[in-house]
Amino acid sequence: MSATSISRALTPPDIRARKGGTPIASLTAYTTPIARIVDRHCDLILVGDSVGMVLHGLPSTVGVTLDMMIMHGRAVHRGAERALVVVDLPFGSYEESLEQAFRSAARVMAETGCGAVKLEGGDSMAETIRFLTRRGIPVMAHVGLTPQAVNAFGGYKVQGRGASADQILQDAKAVSEAGAFSVVLEKVTEPLARSITEAVAIPTIGIGASPACDGQILVIDDVLGIFTDFRPKFVKRYAELGRDAEAAIAAYAEEVRARSFPGPEHVFGESAKSKRG
Numbered sequence: 001m002s003a004t005s006i007s008r009a010l011t012p013p014d015i016r017a018r019k020g021g022t023p024i025a026s027l028t029a030y031t032t033p034i035a036r037i038v039d040r041h042c043d044l045i046l047v048g049d050s051v052g053m054v055l056h057g058l059p060s061t062v063g064v065t066l067d068m069m070i071m072h073g074r075a076v077h078r079g080a081e082r083a084l085v086v087v088d089l090p091f092g093s094y095e096e097s098l099e100q101a102f103r104s105a106a107r108v109m110a111e112t113g114c115g116a117v118k119l120e121g122g123d124s125m126a127e128t129i130r131f132l133t134r135r136g137i138p139v140m141a142h143v144g145l146t147p148q149a150v151n152a153f154g155g156y157k158v159q160g161r162g163a164s165a166d167q168i169l170q171d172a173k174a175v176s177e178a179g180a181f182s183v184v185l186e187k188v189t190e191p192l193a194r195s196i197t198e199a200v201a202i203p204t205i206g207i208g209a210s211p212a213c214d215g216q217i218l219v220i221d222d223v224l225g226i227f228t229d230f231r232p233k234f235v236k237r238y239a240e241l242g243r244d245a246e247a248a249i250a251a252y253a254e255e256v257r258a259r260s261f262p263g264p265e266h267v268f269g270e271s272a273k274s275k276r277g
């Protein structure tokens, strides 16, 4: 089944036009009910491959598949009316060749109904970004800490300290010149994120970067306090739903064991049974 509806939502050119304007509020989402809420408040919803860690219990994003991204992309698209929905291309689905990248991105666009894809990498991915954008696939880039390369980085380390700053600036310029409509800057030093934002023509979306970026993004489960396995410094929790869920589930289990749930208001009498089956 494909979801090829024309989007009524904000488009990649709309997001591109926000360079230097009102900051672009973005969050990840992976399910329809959360997408509906995010859509009412944010400009851009990313179906991030972080889904592998926060929803599927994987140790990193490396094990996430194209089918997983398509399933969550469809769910999010169903819940979004106004925000631009961007779906991550997972590790291994675009690096091999330009043709492989096109096939994966085209599947994601056609089967989810999303408005753009995101891929990780700077200079080394510029040719791929050019190839996709020239063929009608809007691309959001992602430089700095690129979690799909966690094994090469040797951990989730801050990027852009010392000599590597020049390379990251170069990466951001390369993806902008290749036609990306925006670029995520993840876990780079604040001064570097600020200079990149001044240097590139496209909006920068920061995560652990700088308030000077053209927009911000966080992982929804971090914001809501649901994902608590680890908490990077850049995460601000706006709710403690994990703690609330723990208390609710403990109360439920206790009431079941005490036979105080279900109460009389939760069970059906004869007449109700015959009406509602």
Ligand code: KIV
Residues within 6 Å of the ligand: 028, 046, 047, 048, 049, 050, 051, 088, 142, 184, 186, 207, 217, 218, 219
């Ligand atoms: O997968 C993801 O959630 C991301 C954001 C952290 C930018 O790429």
